[in-house]
Amino acid sequence: MRLYGVNLEQLGSGLLKSFLEDNYICAGYPGLGDLEKAGRVEIGDKLQAAGYQGRELEEARASLDTFVNAMQDGDYVLIADEEWGYLGDLGDYFYDDRHDGIEDGTAHRRGVTWLKSLPLAAVKPSVKALLTANRRITAYPGVLPAARIELWLGEDAADGAEGAGPSLVDEATIAEALAVLKAALHSGDAERQERAAVAILQYAKGI
Numbered sequence: 729m730r731l732y733g734v735n736l737e738q739l740g741s742g743l744l745k746s747f748l749e750d751n752y753i754c755a756g757y758p759g760l761g762d763l764e765k766a767g768r769v770e771i772g773d774k775l776q777a778a779g780y781q782g783r784e785l786e787e788a789r790a791s792l793d794t795f796v797n798a799m800q801d802g803d804y805v806l807i808a809d810e811e812w813g814y815l816g817d818l819g820d821y822f823y824d825d826r827h828d829g830i831e832d833g834t835a836h837r838r839g840v841t842w843l844k845s846l847p848l849a850a851v852k853p854s855v856k857a858l859l860t861a862n863r864r865i866t867a868y869p870g871v872l873p874a875a876r877i878e879l880w881l882g883e884d885a886a887d888g889a890e891g892a893g894p895s896l897v898d899e900a901t902i903a904e905a906l907a908v909l910k911a912a913l914h915s916g917d918a919e920r921q922e923r924a925a926v927a928i929l930q931y932a933k934g935i
Contacts, residue, residue, distance in 0.1 A: 729800075729802055729803050729804065729872070730798075730799075730800075730803045730804070730867055730868065730872070731803070731804045731805075731806065731855070731858075731867070731868040731872055731880060732794070732799060732803060732804070732805050732806070732818075732858070732865060732866065732867050732868065733805070733806050733807070733855070733857075733858020733859045733861065733865075733866045733868070734753055734805060734806070734807045734859075734864065734865055735858075735859055735860065735861055735863070735864050735865075735866070736807055736808070736809070736859075737860075738756075738862075738863070738864040739754070739755075739756050739864055740756070740833075743834070744807065744809055746834075747807060747814075747840070748814060748842060751839060751840050751841065751842065752837045752838060752839050752840055753805055753807065753816075753818075753837070753838055753840055754827075754833075754834040754835070754836055754837050754838075755791060755792055755795040755796075755836040755837075755864060755865060756833050756834070756836070756864060757775070757778075757788055757791075757792055757833070757836065758827075758828050758829060758830055758832070758833035758835060759778050759828065759830070760774045760775065760778060760792075760836075761774070761823070761828075762823035762825075763792065763796045763821070763823065763836060764796070764821060764822070764823060766796060767793075767797065768789065768793040768797070771789055771792050771793055771796065772785065772789045775788050775789055775792070787862060787863055787864075790863055791863045791864040791865040792836070792865075794863075794865045794866075794867060795821070795836060795838070795864075795865045796821050796836070798867065799818055799821070799838060799865075800818070801818060801819055801820050802817065802818065802923050803817075803818045804816065804817060804818065804880075805818050805838075805840060806851075806855065806858060806859065806881075807859070808848050808851075808856075808859050809848075810848070811847065811848055811849075812845050812846070812847060812848055813845065813846050813847075813848045813850075813851050813856075813859075813881070814842055814844075814845050815842070815843050815844050815845075815846070815881065816840035816841055816842045816843055817840065817841040817843055818838050818839075818840060819838055819839030819840065819841070820838065820839070821836070821837070821838055822837055822838070822839070823835055823836060823837070824837055841905060846881060846882075850881070850882045851881050851882050852881065852882040854868075854870060855868060855880065855881055855882070868880075
C-alpha cells in the first residue's frame, strides 16, 4: 500500500467540506471524458487537445496518471486545511459526467473512507511535504511502516488527534461502515479480507 497527498490549493478552494461529507477526492481537469482505461500517453493526448502545453501539460499528465493509474484501492490519501490533516482509505477511480463542467470540474473521482483527523502540526515534515508539492497528486517517496498509521504521519499524531479533531462521520455511518468491513472479512477474496481485518483492528485500537 502507498500514501498519497492531495494539494487542495492546486485544486481550488471550497472542496474540503465536500470531500469529507461526500467521501471522495477528485483530480480536477474537466473536459477530458472518462479516463478509466486511459494510459499516460492517452492522458497526455487528451490534455494537449484541451489546450495544455509545456510545464502545465507535464504537471497535469503526472497528476492525472497518478490519480487514475498509480493509486489503487486500499492505498491511503492525506488532505489538509490550514490546521488539520485528514487521512482516508482510497477506493477505485470512477468518472461522474455530471461534474465535468468548468464551474465544477470534479468528474475524476475516487471514493474515500475517512479514517482519522489530526493536527497538521503533528504531521512529520516528509509527509506534510505531500500537501505543498507543485503537483495536485503526489506519492509519498519513502518507505511506510507495515502497521500503525500514526507512525506514517508523525510520532505525536495519535496523542495529538485523540479527542481533538472535528467529527467526520456520525455514529450511524460508522456502524454501517463496520458492517461493510465485517462482510468483507468473510468474503472469499483474501486481499479484501486482509484489508478489512486491518481496518477493523485500526478502528478498535483508535488508530
